[in-house]
Amino acid sequence: MTKKLYLDDPYRKEFEANVIDSKENKVIxxxxxxxxxxxxxxxxxxxxxxxxxxNVYKDGDEIVxxxxxxxxxxxxxGIIDWGRRFENMQQHTGQHILSQSFVISFGKKAYSTSLHIGESHNKIDIFGKYTKKDIEMVENLANDIVFENRKVKCYFAEREEIKDRLRKIPEGIKKLRIxxxxxxxxxxCxxxxVRxxxxxxxxxxxxxxxxxEFTRLEFLCGLKALKDYRYKNYEFKNAVNLLNSQNISEEIEKIQNERKDLIKKIRRLEEDLSDYEVSEMLKNSEKIGKYKLIMKVYxxxxxESLIKKFDQEDIIVFLANKKNGYIMGFSRIKEINMGKIMREIGKFIDGSGGGSENLGKAGGKNSEGIERAFNFLRKEVKKIIS
Ligand SMILES: [Zn+2]
Known part of the structure; x- marks a missing residue:
């Protein structure tokens, strides 16, 4: 059984010991x-x-x-990383105070469970439901206990003698560390x-x-609270400078509302632009017999939303987007099966296509092939309708 020196003196940073067992990189x-x-x-x-x-972990009575x-x-x-240890001692003792502050404020039902001391945050679950005001009251009490600089003592005691005075009684252990x-x-515990x-x-x-049925608290103590405050203070000051105001939430809400209005405005303008583009395309379309052919690469x-603006009976439209390698086609002319044409067009852009009789789409990873695809489409359409 490994003797736990940290129980007698948690402030001891260095020690000497005999190796009892050593397998691969694991030492007892x-x-x-x-x-x-x-x-x-x-x-x-x-x-x-x-x-x-x-890493250090328990294996029965041994510490690996x-x-x-x-x-x-x-x-x-051996020498331990004292900075890490002290931070953990601050968090752990702080948790004891926090847990008891809940019991003092709300009675024994406000018990704690599932402590987790993490890298960035500590967590603990407290039974019951609490308001912001309750939380602040408990926080004030906990900090009063810190400011009073009370002694923290650790010792062993018989379970039967001490159990009635404990906040929480562990099962099945006769001699308890208090x-x-x-x-x-x-x-x-x-x-x-800390002392x-x-x-x-x-x-x-x-x-x-x-x-x-629990309230999960995130909390920080000592050095961890300082690091968190430092970070939040820096972020707060940056935000104040950027917004030119101390009322950060109010200003952000204002910006979000302005953004919503601007998006609406842009959408309206895009609509107007699309209508104009469509009328221009119809005006400048290529005549093939009694039909109009429109082909445009962007x-x-x-x-997708632009092609929906066409619904005339006498047109054939092909639009392409070079950035994502998309081609779309629309026509109501009986002789033209747009889905079938788009299936054939897929190979020009190293992709595939399909669709219905009126509306089709092809997509591929080679947008350089769009020009060849358009040449093919022009010939194909002329062949079908002339
Ligand atoms: Zn403890």
């Missing part, structure tokens, strides 16, 4: 300062004899250190915690959403 020691991932708290990282520790490379030595010196925040909270609540720094609930144009 007789004692360790490395906290293994458990109870919602991520594991410590660091070095064993200068080799990077990539996964290393970047295999080590041969039977005796190791984390006590003086005059405020008693809870059974195997994690690492005084002042070390936690700010406790901030950053978001809350309903999750069935660099990039919504030909």
């Amino acid at each position: 020691l007789d004692q360790t300062c490395f906290y293994p991932t458990s109870g919602g708290q991520p594991c410590d990282l660091g070095y064993l004899n200068g080799v990077k520790v990539l 250190h996964l290393l970047e490379n295999q080590i041969e030595e039977k005796y190791v010196k 984390v006590e925040i003086e005059g405020f909270d008693l809870t059974a 195997g994690g690492t915690h 005084n609540t002042g070390e936690i720094g700010l406790i901030k609930i950053t978001d809350f959403i309903r999750k069935g 660099k990039d144009r919504d030909i």
